[in-house]
Amino acid sequence: MTYVSFPMEKSVDFTAIGRLCIDLNANEINRPMEQTSTFTKYVGGSPANIAIGMSRLGMKTSFIGKIADDQMGRFIVDYLRRNDIDTSNVVTDCTGAVTGLAFTEIKSPTDCSILMYRDHVADLNLMPQEVQKELIAKTKMFLVSGTALAKSPSREAVFQALCYAKEQGAVIVFDLDYRPYTWKSPEETAVYYNLAAEKCDIILGTREEFDMMERFEQNPERSDRVTAAKWFDYSAKIVIIKHGKEGSIAYTQDGKSFRAKSFPAKVIKTFGAGDSYAAGFLYGLMQGWTIEASMEFGSAAACIVISSHSCSDAMPSAAQVHDYIERCNNGEITSS
Amino acid sequence: MTYVSFPMEKSVDFTAIGRLCIDLNANEINRPMEQTSTFTKYVGGSPANIAIGMSRLGMKTSFIGKIADDQMGRFIVDYLRRNDIDTSNVVTDCTGAVTGLAFTEIKSPTDCSILMYRDHVADLNLMPQEVQKELIAKTKMFLVSGTALAKSPSREAVFQALCYAKEQGAVIVFDLDYRPYTWKSPEETAVYYNLAAEKCDIILGTREEFDMMERFEQNPERSDRVTAAKWFDYSAKIVIIKHGKEGSIAYTQDGKSFRAKSFPAKVIKTFGAGDSYAAGFLYGLMQGWTIEASMEFGSAAACIVISSHSCSDAMPSAAQVHDYIERCNNGEITSS
Amino acid sequence: MTYVSFPMEKSVDFTAIGRLCIDLNANEINRPMEQTSTFTKYVGGSPANIAIGMSRLGMKTSFIGKIADDQMGRFIVDYLRRNDIDTSNVVTDCTGAVTGLAFTEIKSPTDCSILMYRDHVADLNLMPQEVQKELIAKTKMFLVSGTALAKSPSREAVFQALCYAKEQGAVIVFDLDYRPYTWKSPEETAVYYNLAAEKCDIILGTREEFDMMERFEQNPERSDRVTAAKWFDYSAKIVIIKHGKEGSIAYTQDGKSFRAKSFPAKVIKTFGAGDSYAAGFLYGLMQGWTIEASMEFGSAAACIVISSHSCSDAMPSAAQVHDYIERCNNGEITSS
């Protein structure tokens, strides 16, 4: 069964709105950051990673965001262009804001952390009047990243973009991507996440992210089914709840649920798993595949990313993902 | 025809959320404030005025808001209680915020202005977790005042209250009450006003307020009918657009429109006209009267308020309004 | 002995820098503010009161400050002009700041309190480049009020003004006038008060104010003599420490100390006592009177102010003060 249908007459496959930032990945791994001395620079930010992933998978992709007027900002926009992403709605900040940074620390494959620089960042300065209605009007699938709701005026830009996307008939995806910094309180977060989720067709998040959204509600057993059901009363067709190592479950409007097959991987770090999964899954849906096939493809894409040093740079092509699945099926890849 | 039906089993007729402040009305009128020397203190704020108006008209009324922990705050809550308004959800601020002030200047009956003190005010500190779901659950009609959307965390409190009111089946009224101070930009205002209006059954505002909400839209002729039609696609049943001296028009879901009869008045000042109109009109609806009868009752209530020195203190009882209408009909009252 | 000598060739007797605000005095006294209903408007703020006092006493007076661009601001500047105070260095704010307010509550002659509005006030927006060096250059005595140090850019304006006054040879008076609101911490306050006091010839304050300044020092017995001695190592010639009802002590550079005679009064409220005392005392010094005679004159001026409803409006002329002293000496005035 097809749960979402895409407006195929539109010319852009995928548009994301939100954060564009820089990852600074420690080159020396398996040690605390106090003991690292060099870092490599990559484009980062969850929606940027997903957009790069979609473009690598062959989707015609564009981005709505804001960059700092500095070397980091110019590096980001250059990288997006080199990856065939349309940046005509990537605006340059003129208030002296900086580019968000994420220094990554990989103490072990399962103990990774991030040191964030999110004060006065350009991406949260995107204004509602800077969002191009015309771009959203020609987009099949529109993705909102929750961190873009963290602060004004980016918060208003997202709500205005949602208004355009709803009105223009795009399939709307909400990647919860909740990061506590920047937000003033969990209550503030819950209110705006709920307001945004009401308008979305596909919602993806971890169990913990959905818990945060249920701050004012009753779901004492943290039931995934209760969580998903709420959104089917609004606009949702698919709700995916991620349980880390235990895998993800997709709930659909018709009361069904699906679990994805998982693949082995030689894990270097966990960063980027969610973004590559999202890109793979959404790509599958756009190909008209079943939920299960799309989830499987997402899982394999995630395995490729967590087996390498970067996030954005490691986003695979469709051929690479198919190849990875085949090699897993042949027993050529085993867990580390 | 009845456009809204009230959940008659509920025990509270009317609950308003929003600003509670102090009016300081110059005692010497018909001169600039530079030349006045004494002021009289009244409870003020649009939703406070409407709640006082509803209570005077005999409705069981409650209020959701926040007051400063000072003499002004205590004066406000005392006044509400003396007017039979339930204040169990009026919270006291503990951050050192102050009570909002409005010094009124009456240069002539038609040239009135307000000097506002709205920095660091207690009413905008209401938090979403302070809104009592139980109170909203037992309310027939719930009124939101737009100024409460001007700033966090009051903005979030309003959205959370709207969520409760929608879920619990109250008839929701949105009094636009737009005041430019406090807001950061007209775009920010438009985004949140639209998000709130989507959830409301009855929307009241001036033509200028609706123009502000249409900042991202196409309505070049500023057509009231176009404006109203948009909201009938969401939750609205009645949209009232006020044109100052030219009177108000009520649009209804079924494509009809209504104009109210107006009454003569010996005008002292224009402050409070909208609030008393709203109270009178909503009272009429709750009595099951027609739109026209409700509008007429609102107009007469407004005439009584603009003929006196205060706003809140002058809110009339039902008997006073009926009497005013009768005296007008008898030709006993003529314009000044 | 003369402790300070004035540059008699200069054309302006007295210039003050700092806060200009509005007092709203409850007309109904001897009750809490919750039970008052009308207020009378006066010009207020400690340095404003002292400047008005000096002008009433016949001194050629000017003021350096900033007013809001509103009716309250215009009322203030009009009042200063009507009191013969030069306002050529009273600047109008253009950032939307408001006029500071002080609502006074008189529960009893000895239980008075103030409800302050000090958020976003115009007076604290005075910038260093707005201070006219030329005005200070022609001033005999220059008074700084401590509240003007509470926030940038007014803080910088005061330090720049002190720099001009020192360089140009004015006698510099520091009226500590410490009000905890607006300041971020007592440590911040202590640092800037000490930096300013280093440059001043005459320092006036309460014991509690000097305690605050000694936050980083050793004066465990809170000795006035220790307190005063510190400042004689910098620029001070006279240090006056006020002990409320127990009266004031003036310490001088040569190791002497003086106590003022006090007078009976029919006290209405205590507000304004310090300001009228300061004006009377500084006037005496400028006449070449002894410390004792100047203090006595200040005490009598203070008695006149606390026997009336306002502060600024009640500031006496020299004839009134002399008359009050005479009547006290004749036994015509006794305490209430």
Added chain:
Amino acid sequence: MTYVSFPMEKSVDFTAIGRLCIDLNANEINRPMEQTSTFTKYVGGSPANIAIGMSRLGMKTSFIGKIADDQMGRFIVDYLRRNDIDTSNVVTDCTGAVTGLAFTEIKSPTDCSILMYRDHVADLNLMPQEVQKELIAKTKMFLVSGTALAKSPSREAVFQALCYAKEQGAVIVFDLDYRPYTWKSPEETAVYYNLAAEKCDIILGTREEFDMMERFEQNPERSDRVTAAKWFDYSAKIVIIKHGKEGSIAYTQDGKSFRAKSFPAKVIKTFGAGDSYAAGFLYGLMQGWTIEASMEFGSAAACIVISSHSCSDAMPSAAQVHDYIERCNNGEITSS
């Protein structure tokens, strides 16, 4: 002649107060940062560099500052300790502040720039009550870096430290180190720089930095002699004005001036030149050398730093500096 004499009985040679941050130096040089991909992490910040320089030269050194409670902060304090710098007055921030960052870009040896991250940085959170009077009391030479004046509460911490240093008899050095970001206006900067400079024995800065301090003054020809003379009326004994490639001039209280001999260098970048110069010069003074000899030593130290990739890490030992001078004198080193 000796211009400054040090309190030789004290146990700590040198204490600096101010910024502790991280330099991220692009490993790929002679290109814009858009084209670099890896960075190496070093301890940075002008006073940190000078303190490291002094310690390498054999001086018993301590530091007063604040670090973020994160991996960057811990890296900094570890590095200081490994360089024999006492960190007992390096406080850890507990407000979530971050470590300041400086990404360096070396387009060519003469075209270097810095991309700064200075929002919400830990170093500017140092509070006056955190400065240990006991540490300053046992210090011979105390150095203040101007950037620590940029914001509260660090600004107050510096003024309090200056108060202790003055009272306790340390020789006080003011390294102007003016960076426009963080400051609200040039007027604000000028006011606090002047207030601090009044209390200092040795003042070092560029001509442009002294221009900034003269914003409210008359020195139309930008005369170094006029600039220096002002400070001899306060506490200064030596004023050094730096003119970039044209070299530095030291003015002394007795009206003399001195120019330093310069040395050839194979320049990689200009960063760190001023800090190594300061360390070398101050070291010379503490050895009792003449002004000329001290300046020469400072120049040679600067040449060593600008010939290498880092700042802090390249700070030379005394033996290295002596060796460099000797090799220059022998013609073994020539300019690149």
